[in-house]
Amino acid sequence: MLRTISETAFEHALTIGRPPNIERLFPHSRALIVSGKVIDQALRAKGKAMTMAANGRNLFVIQGVLAAAERANAVVILEIAKSEGGEKAYCDTSFWNLARKVDYVCNAMKIRVPVAIHADHYAIKGDDDIERARTEIPSLFDAGVTSLAIDASHLSDEANLAANLELAPLIPSWAGYETEVGEIKGKEGLSTPEEALYLIKGLVDQDLYPDWIALNNGTTHGIETGSQGIQVDLTAQIHDVLAPYKISGAQHGTSGNNSERLKAIAATTRTTKANVATALQMISWGVKVNDYGNAQLDAAGNFIKDAHKGVPAEVWEEMVAYADQHGFKGGDFKKLNKPFENRLLGLARDVRERMAKGVEEFAYDLLTRVFNAQDSADLAIEMLMEAGTYDLGTKMAQE
Numbered sequence: 001m002l003r004t005i006s007e008t009a010f011e012h013a014l015t016i017g018r019p020p021n022i023e024r025l026f027p028h029s030r031a032l033i034v035s036g037k038v039i040d041q042a043l044r045a046k047g048k049a050m051t052m053a054a055n056g057r058n059l060f061v062i063q064g065v066l067a068a069a070e071r072a073n074a075v076v077i078l079e080i081a082k083s084e085g086g087e088k089a090y091c092d093t094s095f096w097n098l099a100r101k102v103d104y105v106c107n108a109m110k111i112r113v114p115v116a117i118h119a120d121h122y123a124i125k126g127d128d129d130i131e132r133a134r135t136e137i138p139s140l141f142d143a144g145v146t147s148l149a150i151d152a153s154h155l156s157d158e159a160n161l162a163a164n165l166e167l168a169p170l171i172p173s174w175a176g177y178e179t180e181v182g183e184i185k186g187k188e189g190l191s192t193p194e195e196a197l198y199l200i201k202g203l204v205d206q207d208l209y210p211d212w213i214a215l216n217n218g219t220t221h222g223i224e225t226g227s228q229g230i231q232v233d234l235t236a237q238i239h240d241v242l243a244p245y246k247i248s249g250a251q252h253g254t255s256g257n258n259s260e261r262l263k264a265i266a267a268t269t270r271t272t273k274a275n276v277a278t279a280l281q282m283i284s285w286g287v288k289v290n291d292y293g294n295a296q297l298d299a300a301g302n303f304i305k306d307a308h309k310g311v312p313a314e315v316w317e318e319m320v321a322y323a324d325q326h327g328f329k330g331g332d333f334k335k336l337n338k339p340f341e342n343r344l345l346g347l348a349r350d351v352r353e354r355m356a357k358g359v360e361e362f363a364y365d366l367l368t369r370v371f372n373a374q375d376s377a378d379l380a381i382e383m384l385m386e387a388g389t390y391d392l393g394t395k396m397a398q399e
Helices: 007-016 020-025 036-046 059-072 098-109 127-142 157-170 193-204 232-241 259-268 278-285 313-326 330-345 349-370 376-387
Strands: 051-055 076-081 115-123 147-151 176-181 212-215 248-251 271-276
Touching: 007 376, 020 098, 036 076, 036 115, 036 147, 036 176, 036 248, 036 271, 036 376, 051 059, 051 115, 051 278, 051 349, 059 076, 059 098, 059 278, 059 330, 059 349, 076 098, 098 115, 115 127, 115 176, 127 147, 127 157, 147 157, 147 212, 157 176, 157 193, 176 193, 193 212, 193 232, 212 232, 232 248, 232 259, 259 271, 259 349, 278 330, 278 349, 313 330, 330 349
Parallel strands: 051 076, 051 271, 076 115, 115 147, 147 176, 176 212, 212 248, 248 271
Antiparallel strands: none
16 A cells, blocks of 8 residues: 655655755745655665656656656656757757756646656767866756766776766765766676776765766667666676665666566665666557567567557657658657657647556556555655755765
């Protein structure tokens, strides 16, 4: 039986739990937007639990995920990655408007669970990216981001550490901070304990304390086509090596991994954040997915559309025709988000509601049956009330 947040606790958390940038942007809001640290630490306190970091590529995903989190009484993260919502975005949702969309939905739907706004995969591939980041990262926090991932995993270990040392001080001390080692789907093989330890020890030695580390642990982004999937034992081994630093895991690319493997990640590693992107987009459109959100294909390799879910058949035909015209195949369908955003927002209310409802049902099942995130919202609010502030500090300091 799921608990519900008491009105007194929620009101108290609203007064103390929202970071300064959120208070400044939304002074009259009743959305409990919090630091990523709050989400991570609540799940650590529950134990053997992680939550969804949902890429809010469209409004229906945002609505569905927040509704699911409210039903599950679970903390949740809404995020967008640099490729999705940066300067060269393929989604209408961006680094700079995600917080505004989440705040709107939370108020409209009376969502009371704590929510973090995460800028994911802030990619650093060279000196030019570092130079731009000096201005752009502060702008993200001005726009309501409460957590950020510095992803310099494309670089050598030494350059990855140097980029983090350069840019991590731009992240407010109260905000969530994720780092990454071993580029996802990279050519150099899976992440190792040695390279993860090199990065984290190098940061901690300079009094920089990431909340999460993302690994190349055998998964991919987008639509999974291989069979390797997440290497649970490797993930646990790396997390054990990093245990003295109290860093949590961020699991990227959950597509293609069945619920039992995802349960194992939650139960046997220190993962508290699991990114879910492509599955939610596909579900909102009405594409059939399997147990773990991987889109189903027919014999010709085309996505199978459920006639009774998502967008109407004629709209799906428009989307497929557009994809064919532009040469989009498989994972490239993500590039339909931006050109079709307004078309989808202009659909009949009952269609829009079923699009969001499909996401809600899938997300609720993940949060409760697979991720063990239910009732983590109570723990987060209790932590905020005990601390008396939006800033829970670093886990390393909590001896």
